[in-house]
Amino acid sequence: MSGDRTRPRRRSGRRPGNVDTKAAILDAARARFAELGFDKTSIRAVATDAGVDPALVHHYFGTKQQLFAAVVDFPADPEATLSAIDTAPVDELGATIVGAVLSVWDSPAGPGVVAMVRSMIAGETQLARSFLLQVVLERVRLRIATPQDDGHARVALVAAQMMGVLIARKIVGLEPLTSMPAATVVATVGPSVQRYLTGEIGTATA
């Protein structure tokens, strides 16, 4: 019974087969992402490890990025945020990123994000760190990389800025930042993020 993981069993009411299959996919994906990282992990390999068809992985979890988000138990669907980053004009990326990140923090998913950052700081979640680096920051980096500057330093600076605002605003409770309206934070921090992304920053990693 429990050995049949090749496809979800259809039953009326609760479907324990789906739960088993999803768990098997997540276990396989966790092992692959941990060992090989995001780029070198393929949906096909995860499906093979879990003994299911690749289409079923897509069916349950969507894209590889969404599968990674599920593995690290990311509390929100990152696609909403990341697609905003994909489509914003480059000179509005700073405000777009700050606005998108704040809207996740202030959503019902916010406490989950705070918990994830806390455990990342406590050194407990290597996979969450990889998710941040290989999925989120990479998506931003691709928007601003040039032949002269691969953008790695720029997106690391953006990540540092945003982590600092998260911690000051949501964890340490540093007033008046904690109760500052989101629009004010965007107006205030957005230009710093924009400068890190596209401005003169005194460093270039060719």
Add this chain to the structure above:
Amino acid sequence: MSGDRTRPRRRSGRRPGNVDTKAAILDAARARFAELGFDKTSIRAVATDAGVDPALVHHYFGTKQQLFAAVVDFPADPEATLSAIDTAPVDELGATIVGAVLSVWDSPAGPGVVAMVRSMIAGETQLARSFLLQVVLERVRLRIATPQDDGHARVALVAAQMMGVLIARKIVGLEPLTSMPAATVVATVGPSVQRYLTGEIGTATA
């Protein structure tokens, strides 16, 4: 014997009396700072609580700021950093602050600072938070406050920026920020800090 805390006992070799007296002063100061905060705590009151002369508190611990640093077990003497902030030209405060903070992080005191920030994020050290707010940030704020803008939001933004760089560089290990030379970090982050302190930031707290 142990009840005599009014002055340090002079002996050759080890001086347990000093240790007792210092501990009594620290206990009294910890209780006062926790209850009343930095501003409303006086060296005189601490001395009275500890049953010693105020001059002895100064003799052992220096200024009230240094006493607070000792209470929260701050791993460096903050005066070196804070006096640099006092004397820098206002339009060089950003680079001065980033440079001074980096030099503490990269000193033998660095791991202690990281540990303090970690426990602050874990919600364990209310007094360390008070020290940051009431001593360190207040000293910066006094340099940039104007009749139109009390500077509270500005120094909170600076604190958020610096915490983010600390965490990215020293805790999460976000490359290339972790191995970036200090001078490059100053050139890169300094202008953001300067903007938060004295630039147009889209907010004003009158």
